[in-house]
Amino acid sequence: MNLTDARSLSAKDWHARAEALVPEGRHFIDGVFVDSSDGRTFDDVNPATGALVARVARGGQADVDRAVASGLEHFRSGVWSRMAPRERMNILYRYAELLEAHAAEFALLDVLDMGKPVQDMLSADIPASVECFQYFGEAIDKIEGTVTNTADDALHYILRQPLGVVGCIVPWNYPLMMAAWKVAPALAAGNSVVLKPAEQSPLSCGLLARLFIEAGGPPGVFNVVQGYGEEAGAPLALHNDVAKIGFTGSVEIGKQMLIYAGQSNMKRVTTECGGKTPQIIMGDVEDIDRAVQYAVNGIFGNQGEVCNAGSRLLVDRRIAEDFSQRFTALAQTAFVAGDPLDPATTLGAMVNTEQQKRVLEYIDIGRGEGAEVAMGGGVPSGWDHGAYVEPTLFTGVNNDMRIAREEIFGPVGAVIPFDTPEEAVQIANDSIYGLAAGIWTGNVGTAHRLARDIEAGVIWVNCFDHGDMTQPWGGYKQSGNGRDKCFESIVAHTQSKSVWVDIAQY
Ligand code: ADP
Numbered sequence: 345m346n347l348t349d350a351r352s353l354s355a356k357d358w359h360a361r362a363e364a365l366v367p368e369g370r371h372f373i374d375g376v377f378v379d380s381s382d383g384r385t386f387d388d389v390n391p392a393t394g395a396l397v398a399r400v401a402r403g404g405q406a407d408v409d410r411a412v413a414s415g416l417e418h419f420r421s422g423v424w425s426r427m428a429p430r431e432r433m434n435i436l437y438r439y440a441e442l443l444e445a446h447a448a449e450f451a452l453l454d455v456l457d458m459g460k461p462v463q464d465m466l467s468a469d470i471p472a473s474v475e476c477f478q479y480f481g482e483a484i485d486k487i488e489g490t491v492t493n494t495a496d497d498a499l500h501y502i503l504r505q506p507l508g509v510v511g512c513i514v515p516w517n518y519p520l521m522m523a524a525w526k527v528a529p530a531l532a533a534g535n536s537v538v539l540k541p542a543e544q545s546p547l548s549c550g551l552l553a554r555l556f557i558e559a560g561g562p563p564g565v566f567n568v569v570q571g572y573g574e575e576a577g578a579p580l581a582l583h584n585d586v587a588k589i590g591f592t593g594s595v596e597i598g599k600q601m602l603i604y605a606g607q608s609n610m611k612r613v614t615t616e617c618g619g620k621t622p623q624i625i626m627g628d629v630e631d632i633d634r635a636v637q638y639a640v641n642g643i644f645g646n647q648g649e650v651c652n653a654g655s656r657l658l659v660d661r662r663i664a665e666d667f668s669q670r671f672t673a674l675a676q677t678a679f680v681a682g683d684p685l686d687p688a689t690t691l692g693a694m695v696n697t698e699q700q701k702r703v704l705e706y707i708d709i710g711r712g713e714g715a716e717v718a719m720g721g722g723v724p725s726g727w728d729h730g731a732y733v734e735p736t737l738f739t740g741v742n743n744d745m746r747i748a749r750e751e752i753f754g755p756v757g758a759v760i761p762f763d764t765p766e767e768a769v770q771i772a773n774d775s776i777y778g779l780a781a782g783i784w785t786g787n788v789g790t791a792h793r794l795a796r797d798i799e800a801g802v803i804w805v806n807c808f809d810h811g812d813m814t815q816p817w818g819g820y821k822q823s824g825n826g827r828d829k830c831f832e833s834i835v836a837h838t839q840s841k842s843v844w845v846d847i848a849q850y
């Protein structure tokens with residue numbers, strides 16, 4: 345069912361679809377769904393209810409070997425890597441249309457897997473994923489080699505060629521969209537792909553791979569291996585026939601990816617490893633209610649399980665109290681826990697009970713550090729059967745506290761007052777992370793100075809979380825070394841080949 349029709353479904357309709365679901369949790373290798381070589385599975389649980397959604401193939405070395413071998417064989421055959429650019433473009437256009445045509449299926453799978461509100465899938469994740477395949481489809485014939493300026497006795501040109509088999513290791517917070525960001529540029533550049541979904545959210549990636557075949561993509565070019573990080577992710581990242589790993593996840597595992605590359609074949613590694621995003625609200629902000637609205641959405645949207653969640657609210661001390669009051673007043677009604685399958689729900693469950701526990705522990709840590717809970721701080725009443733956490737705001741936070749330094753990955757914001765723009769920049773940059781930042785000011789000079797001085801890969805001025813596929817997405821510092829979306833990303837999935845031709849003699 346397409347996006348338009350899916351948007352008219354009621355909670356009852358979504359539940360009926362969930363009841364009727366026959367989930368596919370096997371690997372997808374060589375164009376078909378297959379069990380793990382050793383037949384093992386793991387349980388995939390709905391975090392909003394605790395109910396079993398599917399038994400999913402638990403991949404290991406042998407499954408990764410099969411998937412990589414299939415990818416490499418089809419890469420070398422040229423069936424995709426040497427297909428005429430226009431043909432590949434047409435397949436990715438058809439693919440994008442098919443994703444849109446299966447919007448309801450994708451929405452259901454991600455909601456059941458990780459507990460996010462279905463409305464978020466329909467308004468954000470799915471349109472963005474469709475756009476991603478369109479964008480990289482369109483980019484295919486824009487990649488060009490170069491003829492360089494050499495002396496008369498030589499012709500020298502540079503070819504841009506695909507890398508080979510690309511491993512994509514993705515997280516669970518936007519299961520479909522994160523897969524799209526990694527897979528689309530890799531495929532568009534002519535590579536084969538082995539995708540390892542997060543174990544918490546495996547299902548939509550299987551459907552994604554199947555639709556590639558329906559769109560006309562050759563079997564074996566896009567493979568999926570399900571399973572745990574250490575069992576399926578590590579063999580992929582350590583594989584000597586994998587030319588690149590595209591990773592999104594934690595700093596700890598991002599660093600591990602670089603180690604794996606060094607321990608194996610020096611494969612390229614691009615990482616996106618989250619953040620501790622500051623939103624800086626200057627005293628001269630022109631529309632404080634707009635800033636508050638974006639601050640609320642920026643930390644509570646997607647349950648705060650967002651790499652660029654605006655978790656540090658740096659507010660000019662003169663307006664900090666007013667800001668916090670407006671923030672709590674708005675957030676109480678804007679983000680209310682509910683059934684993720686109800687289109688009216690704005691706050692779903694955390695991805696699982698471990699994540700819920702982790703976030704609640706951070707809330708205790710914040711209390712212990714002396715920060716004040718201005719709202720939330722526990723499990724929403726009536727929702728203790730699922731992995732829910734209340735939207736929580738701490739005030740009186742300083743940047744040395746753990747709640748200001750560590751990525752919580754939950755709906756927990758911290759108001760940190762500052763006195764001068766210089767101090768705001770110093771606090772913003774006092775972090776191992778540098779993914780994104782928001783700046784709210786009525787002064788154009790302040791806006792540009794802060795945008796220049798803040799160490800982050802993405803800056804929003806008088807807005808937050810805006811963007812499209814043209815926007816490079818990635819971090820400074822330990823937020824990672826790659827750039828998703830954008831033209832740079834497809835180029836990063838190619839390598840240069842220098843061809844020198846001696847033309848001195850007739
Ligand atoms: P999070 O803490 O948000 O779950 P992780 O960094 O642990 O983030 O996981 C992101 C992705 O990396 C997931 O697909 C996960 O399975 C995978 N992963 C986790 N540990 C490893 C590992 N040791 N080797 C390879 N992949 C891993």
